[in-house]
Amino acid sequence: MNDRKFFEEYRTGETRETTGRTITESDIVLHAGQTGDFYPHHMDVEWCKTQPFGQRLAHGTLIFSVAIGMTAGTINEESLTYGYDRLRFLRPVFIGDTIRVKVTITDKRPHRQPDKGMVVEGVEVVNQHGQPVMVCEHLLLVNRK
Amino acid sequence: MNDRKFFEEYRTGETRETTGRTITESDIVLHAGQTGDFYPHHMDVEWCKTQPFGQRLAHGTLIFSVAIGMTAGTINEESLTYGYDRLRFLRPVFIGDTIRVKVTITDKRPHRQPDKGMVVEGVEVVNQHGQPVMVCEHLLLVNRK
Amino acid sequence: MNDRKFFEEYRTGETRETTGRTITESDIVLHAGQTGDFYPHHMDVEWCKTQPFGQRLAHGTLIFSVAIGMTAGTINEESLTYGYDRLRFLRPVFIGDTIRVKVTITDKRPHRQPDKGMVVEGVEVVNQHGQPVMVCEHLLLVNRK
Amino acid sequence: MNDRKFFEEYRTGETRETTGRTITESDIVLHAGQTGDFYPHHMDVEWCKTQPFGQRLAHGTLIFSVAIGMTAGTINEESLTYGYDRLRFLRPVFIGDTIRVKVTITDKRPHRQPDKGMVVEGVEVVNQHGQPVMVCEHLLLVNRK
Amino acid sequence: MNDRKFFEEYRTGETRETTGRTITESDIVLHAGQTGDFYPHHMDVEWCKTQPFGQRLAHGTLIFSVAIGMTAGTINEESLTYGYDRLRFLRPVFIGDTIRVKVTITDKRPHRQPDKGMVVEGVEVVNQHGQPVMVCEHLLLVNRK
Amino acid sequence: MNDRKFFEEYRTGETRETTGRTITESDIVLHAGQTGDFYPHHMDVEWCKTQPFGQRLAHGTLIFSVAIGMTAGTINEESLTYGYDRLRFLRPVFIGDTIRVKVTITDKRPHRQPDKGMVVEGVEVVNQHGQPVMVCEHLLLVNRK
Numbered sequence: 017m018n019d020r021k022f023f024e025e026y027r028t029g030e031t032r033e034t035t036g037r038t039i040t041e042s043d044i045v046l047h048a049g050q051t052g053d054f055y056p057h058h059m060d061v062e063w064c065k066t067q068p069f070g071q072r073l074a075h076g077t078l079i080f081s082v083a084i085g086m087t088a089g090t091i092n093e094e095s096l097t098y099g100y101d102r103l104r105f106l107r108p109v110f111i112g113d114t115i116r117v118k119v120t121i122t123d124k125r126p127h128r129q130p131d132k133g134m135v136v137e138g139v140e141v142v143n144q145h146g147q148p149v150m151v152c153e154h155l156l157l158v159n160r161k
Numbered sequence: 162m163n164d165r166k167f168f169e170e171y172r173t174g175e176t177r178e179t180t181g182r183t184i185t186e187s188d189i190v191l192h193a194g195q196t197g198d199f200y201p202h203h204m205d206v207e208w209c210k211t212q213p214f215g216q217r218l219a220h221g222t223l224i225f226s227v228a229i230g231m232t233a234g235t236i237n238e239e240s241l242t243y244g245y246d247r248l249r250f251l252r253p254v255f256i257g258d259t260i261r262v263k264v265t266i267t268d269k270r271p272h273r274q275p276d277k278g279m280v281v282e283g284v285e286v287v288n289q290h291g292q293p294v295m296v297c298e299h300l301l302l303v304n305r306k
Numbered sequence: 307m308n309d310r311k312f313f314e315e316y317r318t319g320e321t322r323e324t325t326g327r328t329i330t331e332s333d334i335v336l337h338a339g340q341t342g343d344f345y346p347h348h349m350d351v352e353w354c355k356t357q358p359f360g361q362r363l364a365h366g367t368l369i370f371s372v373a374i375g376m377t378a379g380t381i382n383e384e385s386l387t388y389g390y391d392r393l394r395f396l397r398p399v400f401i402g403d404t405i406r407v408k409v410t411i412t413d414k415r416p417h418r419q420p421d422k423g424m425v426v427e428g429v430e431v432v433n434q435h436g437q438p439v440m441v442c443e444h445l446l447l448v449n450r451k
Numbered sequence: 452m453n454d455r456k457f458f459e460e461y462r463t464g465e466t467r468e469t470t471g472r473t474i475t476e477s478d479i480v481l482h483a484g485q486t487g488d489f490y491p492h493h494m495d496v497e498w499c500k501t502q503p504f505g506q507r508l509a510h511g512t513l514i515f516s517v518a519i520g521m522t523a524g525t526i527n528e529e530s531l532t533y534g535y536d537r538l539r540f541l542r543p544v545f546i547g548d549t550i551r552v553k554v555t556i557t558d559k560r561p562h563r564q565p566d567k568g569m570v571v572e573g574v575e576v577v578n579q580h581g582q583p584v585m586v587c588e589h590l591l592l593v594n595r596k
Numbered sequence: 597m598n599d600r601k602f603f604e605e606y607r608t609g610e611t612r613e614t615t616g617r618t619i620t621e622s623d624i625v626l627h628a629g630q631t632g633d634f635y636p637h638h639m640d641v642e643w644c645k646t647q648p649f650g651q652r653l654a655h656g657t658l659i660f661s662v663a664i665g666m667t668a669g670t671i672n673e674e675s676l677t678y679g680y681d682r683l684r685f686l687r688p689v690f691i692g693d694t695i696r697v698k699v700t701i702t703d704k705r706p707h708r709q710p711d712k713g714m715v716v717e718g719v720e721v722v723n724q725h726g727q728p729v730m731v732c733e734h735l736l737l738v739n740r741k
Numbered sequence: 742m743n744d745r746k747f748f749e750e751y752r753t754g755e756t757r758e759t760t761g762r763t764i765t766e767s768d769i770v771l772h773a774g775q776t777g778d779f780y781p782h783h784m785d786v787e788w789c790k791t792q793p794f795g796q797r798l799a800h801g802t803l804i805f806s807v808a809i810g811m812t813a814g815t816i817n818e819e820s821l822t823y824g825y826d827r828l829r830f831l832r833p834v835f836i837g838d839t840i841r842v843k844v845t846i847t848d849k850r851p852h853r854q855p856d857k858g859m860v861v862e863g864v865e866v867v868n869q870h871g872q873p874v875m876v877c878e879h880l881l882l883v884n885r886k
Contacts, residue, residue: 035381036495038507042480043195045767049629050191050223051230060761062839062869072763076242077229078195081222085196089379091325097221099249105242114497144497180816181640183652187625190332194484205326207404207434217328234814236760259642289642333485335622339774340481340513341520350616352694352724362618366532367519368485371512375486387511389539395532470671471785473797477770524669526615549787579787626775630768630803631810656822657806658775664802665776677801679829685822 019090023124023133023158030121034086036144038114039074047078074109079150083141086117087154094159098134103152107143114144122153132157164235168269168278168303175266179231181289183259184219192223219254224295228262228286232299239304243279248297252288259289267298277302309380313414313423313448320411324376326434328404329364337368364399369440373431376407377444384449388424393442397433404434412443422447454525458559458568458593465556469521471579473549474509482513509544514585518576521552522589529594533569538587542578549579557588567592599670603704603713603738610701614666616724618694619654627658654689659730663721666697667734674739678714683732687723694724702733712737744815748849748858748883755846759811761869763839764799772803799834804875808842808866812879819884823859828877832868839869847878857882 048054056063057073064072080103109115123136135158141150193199201208202218209217225248254260268281280303286295338344346353347363354362370393399405413426425448431440483489491498492508499507515538544550558571570593576585628634636643637653644652660683689695703716715738721730773779781788782798789797805828834840848861860883866875 035491036497037489037491038494038496040476040480041765042477042767042770045477045765045771046191046195046480046484046629047226048632049626049771050188050195051226051233052628052632052634053230053233054632054762055233055236056760056762059763060839061763061837062761075226077222077226081192081196081220081226084222085198088196088198088200091200097250099247101246101248102244103246103248104244112496114495180636181642182634182636183639183641185621185625186330187332187335187622190330190336190622191484191625191629193487194336194481197483197487197489199327199487201325201327204328205404206328206402207326257641259640331620332622332625335620335626336481336485336774337516338777339626339771340478340485341516341523342773342777342779343520343523344617344777345523345526346615346617349618350694351618351692352616365516367512367516371482371486371510371516374512375488378486378488378490381490387540389537391536391538392534393536393538394534470781471787472779472781473784473786475766475770477767480767481770481774547786549785623775626771627806630771630775631806631813633810633813635813635816655806657802657809661772661776661800661802661806665778668776668778668780671780677830679827681826681828682824683826683828684824 019092020094021092021158022094022161023135024161026121026124026135026158028121028124032119034117036114036116037082037086038112039078039082039109041111043078043082044072044074044111047075051075051077069108071110074111076105079105079109079115079141080152083115083117083139083150084154087119087139095135096157098155098157101153101155103150105150107147107149109143109149115141115149117141127157131160133160164237165239166237166303167239167306168280169306171266171269171280171303173266173269177264179262181259181261182227182231183257184223184227184254186256188223188227189217189219189256192220196220196222198222214253216255219256221250224250224254224260224286225297228260228284228295229299231262232264232284240280241302243300243302246298246300248295250295252292252294254288254294260286260294262286272302276305278305309382310384311382311448312384312451313425314451316411316414316425316448318411318414322409324407326404326406327372327376328402329369329372329399331401333368333372334362334364334401337365341365341367359398361400364401366395369395369399369405369431370442373405373407373429373440374444377409377429385425386447388445388447391443391445393440395440397437397439399433399439405431405439407431417447421450423450424448454527455529456527456593457529457596458570459596461556461559461570461593463556463559467554469552471549471551472517472521473547474513474517474544476546478513478517479507479509479546482510486510486512504543506545509546511540514540514544514550514576515587518550518552518574518585519589522554522574530570531592533590533592536588536590538585540585542582542584544578544584550576550584552576562592566595568595599672600674601672601738602674602741603715604741606701606704606715606738608701608704612699614697616694616696617662617666618692619659619662619689621691623658623662624652624654624691627655631655631657649688651690654691656685659685659689659695659721660732663695663697663719663730664734667699667719675715676737678735678737681733681735683730685730687727687729689723689729695721695729697721707737711740713740744817745819746817746883747819747886748860749886751846751849751860751883753846753849757844759842761839761841762807762811763837764804764807764834766836768803768807769797769799769836772800776800776802778802794833796835799836801830804830804834804840804866805877808840808864808875809879811842812844812864820860821882823880823882826878826880828875830875832872832874834868834874840866840874842866852882856885858885
C-alpha cells in the first residue's frame with residue numbers, strides 16, 4: 017500500500033506497532049547463508065552449550081534486518097532512509113523467541129536541504145516477555161509540502 | 162578460525178580489507194524473503210524504470226548484513242559487538258555491483274566496566290568503482306588482559 | 307496491519323490493486339526447490355529453446371502463490387479462506403515479467419452457517435503488457451455482524 | 452523421466468499415490484519468503500497460542516504447491532495443465548504433519564479443440580492420520596492420438 | 597516412485613540419462629549459503645574478470661550434489677550408497693550452462709557380506725556442448741535375492 | 742583471507758581442524774530443494790519411523806558439501822582441487838548432530854606437469870560423539886615454487 021506523508025504531518029510522540037514474528041532456526045540458517053557468518057554462536061549447538069547463554073543466538077544483523085522489514089508495511093513516497101544511529105543489541109534473541117517492533121517519532125528537525133526535514137523514528141524491538149532486545153534510531157529524510 | 166586479541170593489542174589506524182562479493186538478484190530476492198520487505202524499489206523492474214535510479218536497488222539492510230558478514234572471518238573470543246553508530250547509505254547498490262569492505266580501527270576508549278574497553282571500527286563499503294556506498298562505526302567491547 | 311470487515315460491509319464491485327512484482331530466475335529456482343518440480347519447462351534453458359515458447363516458464367503454482375501473497379496486505383480477522391474456484395493460467399509468465407494483481411468483489415451469497423456469508427473475490431493477475439496471465443475466484447467465509 | 456500418454460489411454464478410476472513429505476517449519480519460512488505472506492497464523496507462535504488451533508499453520512498455497520509438485524514425477528509431453536477447480540482446504544496442516552497425495556482420474560470429456568480432450572484428476576491430500584486436508588480437481592488438456 | 601532391483605538384476609553396460617538442468621546464479625548463491633564457501637571464484641564478478649576463466653564458476657560440490665540429485669528419480673529399496681570413487685572435475689561449469697547426467701553400470705562385484713553385492717555406476721556429467729564436466733564412480737551396496 | 746602456499750611447503754602429517762556446525766532440519770530442506778532429492782529418507786518423518794534408523798537422515802551430498810565448505814577458510818592461490826577419492830559415509834548424520842572436520846596432509850607426490858605436485862588431504866568428519874561419519878581424500882594440484 018502506498019501513502020503520502022509530508023514532513024509537516026509527522027507528530028513527535030506518534031507510535032505504531034507491528035504484529036509479531038517468531039525467530040526460527042530457519043531464519044538463522046538462511047541469514048548465515050546470506051551473510052557468510054557461520055560463527056559457532058549461531059551454528060554450533062555443542063559449543064553454545066559451553067557458553068553462558070547456553071544455546072544458539074540470532075545474528076544481530078538478522079534481528080535488525082527483520083525488525084526493519086517488519087516496519088515496512090506502507091510505502092511513503094515522500095520519505096527516504098537517511099541512515100540509522102545508536103543501534104544497540106540489548107539482549108540475545110534465541111530460537112523460538114517472538115519479536116514485535118514499536119516505532120515512535122522521537123524528533124523532527126530541519127535539514128540543510130530546505131525542501132526536506134529529518135524525522136527520527138525510535139525503533140524498539142521487544143521479545144515475548146516484553147523485554148527490549150534491540151533499539152535504534154531510524155533517520156528519515158522527508159519532503160516538505 | 163579463532164584468535165584472541167585483547168583491548169591493549171588493538172592499534173588505532175590498523176586496517177584490514179575483505180575480498181569482494183557481487184550483489185546478485187538472488188541476494189535481493191532472498192533478502193526480501195527473509196525480511197518481508199517487498200517494496201517495489203527492490204522487486205519491481207517496471208516501476209524502477211520510472212524512477213531516477215532506473216533499476217532495482219539492494220535493500221540497505223542487505224548491504225549492511227552482507228558487509229558485516231564479510232568482515233567476520235576470524236573469531237576474537239575476547240570481543241563482543243556492542244552496537245553500531247552512524248550507519249549511512251551513501252550510494253545505491255545495484256544488481257551486479259561488487260562490494261568490498263575496509264575496516265579501520267578509528268578509536269579506543271575506556272569503558273565503565275574496568276576490565277573492558279571500547280574499540281571503534283570504522284566500516285567502509287565500496288563498490289567496484291571505488292565509491293563508498295555505506296559507512297558505519299562498529300562498537301566492540303573488548304576484554305583487557 | 308489488522309482490520310475488521312464483516313460480511314455486510316463488502317460491496318460487490320469493490321476493487322483493489324497491488325503494486326507490481328517482477329518474477330525472477332531466483333523465484334523459479336526457489337519454487338522448484340520448495341515443490342520438487344524440476345520439469346525442464348522451468349529448469350532447462352536448452353530444452354526450452356526447442357519448444358514453441360522458447361524460454362523458461364514460471365510454475366503455475368508459483369504465480370498462484372505469489373499472486374495470493376501479494377493480495378495479503380491487511381489481515382481481516384472476520385474472514386477465512388474457504389477455497390478457490392476456476393483457477394486458470396491464461397498466458398505463460400517468463401523470467402523478467404512483472405505481475406500485478408487486481409481483486410474485485412464479484413459476488414456475495416448466504417452460507418449454510420447463518421452467522422457467516424460467502425464473499426467471492428475475482429483475482430486477476432496481469433503482466434507488464436496489461437495482459438491477463440492468471441485468474442481465479444477466491445472464496446471467503448466472512449462473519450456477519 | 453518422460454512418458455507419453457494420450458487422451459485415449461487415460462482410464463476413469465485409475466489412481467496413483469505419492470510417497471510422503473513432512474511439512475517443516477523451514478517450508479513455512481521459505482514459503483512466507485517466497486510469497487510475502489507473513490501473517491501471524493504462519494509466523495507468530497505467541498499469537499497462535501491465543502487462537503483455537505493453538506499453533507502455526509501452513510499456508511494454503513504452500514500445501515497446494517507442494518502437493519502438486521509431489522505428483523510431478525513423470526512428464527507427459529502430450530498433456531498440459533488447463534487449470535484447477537474446487538480447491539478446498541479441509542483441515543489445517545501443522546508443522547510436523549506428513550502429507551501424501553492420491554490422484555484419481557475422475558472424468559474424461561471432449562474439448563472444443565477436436566484433437567484434444569479434457570482429463571480431470573481428483574487430487575486428495577491426506578495427513579499422517581489419513582484425514583483429508585486439501586482437495587482439488589486438476590484439469591489436463593491432453594492430445595488425442 | 598519406488599522400485600525393487602536386486603544385485604542379480606543389474607547388467608553391466610546398462611545406461612540411463614537424465615533430463616537437463618541449467619545451473620543458475622541462484623544455484624551458486626544458494627550453494628555458497630549452504631556451505632559457507634564464498635570464495636571469489638564463485639562470488640566476485642570483478643575478480644573473476646582478472647582470471648583465465650573470466651567469469652564465475654559453479655562450486656565443485658554444487659555440481660556433484662545436483663548431478664547426484666538428478667539421478668535420484670526412482671527409489672530402489674534394495675540398494676544403499678556405499679560411497680564415491682574417482683570424483684573429478686574436468687571442466688568448469690559457468691552460470692547458464694546446462695548439465696545432463698549419464699549413468700552406466702560399469703562393474704558388479706561380490707562383497708564381504710554374502711547377502712549383498714557391490715554395483716558400480718559410472719556417472720558422467722556433460723554440458724550443453726556434450727563436453728564432460730564431471731565424472732565419478734558411485735558405489736552401491738545392493739541386496740541379493 | 743588469502744594465503745600462498747607452494748607444494749614444497751606442505752608437510753605430510755600436518756593437521757587442521759574446523760569449528761563445529763550443527764546440521765539442522767533447514768539444511769536438509771534446503772539441500773533437497775537444491776538437488777531435487779526428496780527421498781523419504783530425508784523428508785518423511787512417518788516413513789523414517791518404520792526404518793531401522795528411526796528418523797530423518799542428512800543427504801550424503803549435504804554432509805560432503807558442508808564439510809568441504811567448512812574447510813574453505815583460507816584461499817591458497819597456488820592450489821586447485823583436482824578431485825576426491827574414496828568418499829565414504831560411515832554413519833548417518835541426524836538432525837541436530839554437530840559435525841567438525843579434521844584435515845591431515847596424508848601424501849605428497851609428483852605430477853606429470855613438472856611445475857606442479859599432488860597433495861592429498863585426508864578429510865575426516867566427526868560428530869559430537871567423536872565418531873567418524875564421513876571420510877574422503879581431497880586431491881590438490883599445487884604449484885611448485
